[in-house]
Amino acid sequence: MRRREVLLRGAALAAASLAACGGGGDDLPTDAQALDGRGDRDPSVVPPPSNPKARVIVIGCGMAGATVAKYLRLWGDAVDVTLVDRDSRYTSCILSSLVLTGQRSLSSLVFTHDALRSRYGVRTVYEEVRDVDPVSARVTLASGTVLQADRIVMAPGIAFDDVPGLTDPNAMPHAWKAGPQTTLLARQLAGMPKNGSIVLTVPKAPYRCPPGPYERACLLADWMRLRKPQAKLIVLDANPGFVAEADNFGRAFRELYGSVIEYRTDVLIDSVDPASRTLFTNGGAVRGDVVNLIPAQRAPAVVQAAGLANATGGRFAEVGVLDYASTVAPSVHVIGDSSATTQPKAGHIANQEAKVCADALARIFAGGSPDPAPVTNSACFSTITMSKAAWLHAVYQYDSAQRAMLAVPQASGASSGWSGDHFEDMGIWFRALMADSFA
Ligand SMILES: Cc1cc2nc3c(=O)[nH]c(=O)nc-3n(C[C@H](O)[C@H](O)[C@H](O)COP(=O)(O)OP(=O)(O)OC[C@H]3O[C@@H](n4cnc5c(N)ncnc54)[C@H](O)[C@@H]3O)c2cc1C
DSSP, X not given: OOHHHHHHGGGOTXXXXXXXXXXXXXXOOOHHHHHHSTTOOOTTSOOOOSSOSEEEEEEOOSHHHHHHHHHHHHHSSSEEXXXXXXXXXEEOSXXXXXXXXXXXXXXXXXXXXXXXXXXXOOEEEESOEEEEETTTTEEEETTSOEEEOSEEEEOOOXXXXXXXXXXXXXXXXXXXXXXXXXXXXXXXXHTSOTTOEEEEEEOSSSOSSTTHHHHHHHHHHHHHHHHOTTOEEEEEESSSSOSSOHHHHHHIIIIITXXXXXXXXXXXXXXXXXXXXXXXXXXEEEEOSEEEOOOOEEOXXXXXXXXXXXXXXXXXXXXXXXXXXXXXXXXXXXXXGGEEOSSOSOHHHHHHHHHHHHHHHHHHHTTOOOOSSOEEEEEEEEESSSSOEEEEEEEEEEETTTTEEEEOGGGOEEOSSOBHHHHHHHHHHHHHHHHHHHO
């Protein structure tokens, strides 16, 4: 089997129908219509179950939440699934650094939940979740509405630490959640002087997308050679070295971008002055014309307030990886970037954790137990230039002695170098992954 086929095997379902979920889609039914079924008159539309055997509320409809909702409906028989998100559309972080170089539009990364409703009978509610009671399995929305479930699946992604002095986050945008900050950072970069300087910070691990900051650095350095030839990029890494793909990024930083990138390790940011765009660090003050400040990360407040962030020094939620149930609240499952596992915080892994969780819940609702030996896989492509990419992939298998997902060395690895062919593969992989999650 060719490598491309191996990489895509885990996410290749329904790729053909992706066009239905990317961009556009202004014909969403209202929340109320979706909830009582009046919004969809097409007889081919799948309704939610009328006599459900269990009710699940999914909080967050990103990579993990969309996938768990879809597969709970596919595998869970008559399970009633309600998705709650503050936004009715999802903007993919994956490929969003290409928006900074003008290679993609942000709108090309937008996905709706239409297919989840119409093809799978998932209910959707668009509101902020204010509070989760992990004992009674109740969810309180910002409006005060209370939803009751048998199980809750939390997939709210990440939140950022406050940075002392950063009163206006837009002064030094992270663009680490795709959206308005991505557009803002792109605008700041385009307006930067030709001989200016960019500062990009890498937070202490664990953070969302381990190779992401380095791939953004490579992409920006290549773009600078073209658009801002005398400009410099200073990368301030809070870690002792590259957190992922050290061979490829190390080589690219040295061989391709030695005269563009200045890479400093073990740099901690104490505070910032947004007015002068200065960062005060353990190695002195650093100023940039544009500062892409990516703060340290943790599970969002809704996970913290429910008392579920009991790992990584209180940052993320500890879960059992057979069913992703919280270790302190068995009827609440935490998947995606909010959970603490041995797997990376990545969209592909969020999709995989969601499927393991959906399968476990389907088995539990049918009176059985979760699969005792789950396997997950992850592929990650990193842009090394504006037209060439490298890749990294891993297969994880459950280890019953350590009760953890461990990488299988024979089935894991990285590309040796980068190529235009891998860049093309990246687009195919992305379409398949997003279709598997949203279509
Ligand atoms: C620049 C960049 C590049 C990346 N590239 C890759 C890549 O190449 N490959 C890869 O696998 N991963 C990549 N990632 C990582 C990937 O985007 C994340 O790991 C993935 O999105 C995590 O999925 P999630 O479902 O946990 O969180 P998210 O996808 O962030 O979804 C969380 C959802 O929860 C909702 N939400 C949160 N709190 C609430 C609340 N209180 N009430 C209601 N709704 C709420 C949000 O609105 C959001 O829709 C990249 C990330 C970045 C930033």
